[in-house]
Amino acid sequence: APTTPAAGAAGIAGEPIPDFPDYPGATRVGYEVGGPKAAEYKSKVEAKFTTPDPVANVKAHYQQAVTSGGWTIVKQKDTPTEVEWTVSKAGSTVEIDIEVNPMGGTKVSVERKNMQ
Secondary structure, three states, X not given: OOOOOXXXXXXXXXXXXXXXXXXXXXXXXXXXXXXXXXXXXXXXXXXXXXXXXXXXXXXXHHHHHHXXXXXXXEEEEEOOOEEEEEEEEOOEEEEEEEEEOOOOOEEEEEEEEEOO
């Protein structure tokens, strides 16, 4: 039987988002599946995490996922305290939001919407 890695006390269960693996060592604090929503998407999945690592480390992790997955960046905001990307590929759109957590470390949100 497959084993699920320990998520810690605040970890919330849910499948990894295709092409966008969870940030290593992060604690999942939210997970939501939805859809369909007429004319917008057939299905969506969103995962939220916190990590003690700095924004730059988390950004590098997801930048690698975007590149290796063949995604195209269609919208980008990049500051030292917040990174927001919208990427698309073959009928799917992913919004990645990485920002400084006021409680320390970094907050991450990854939302994938599938049109088919």
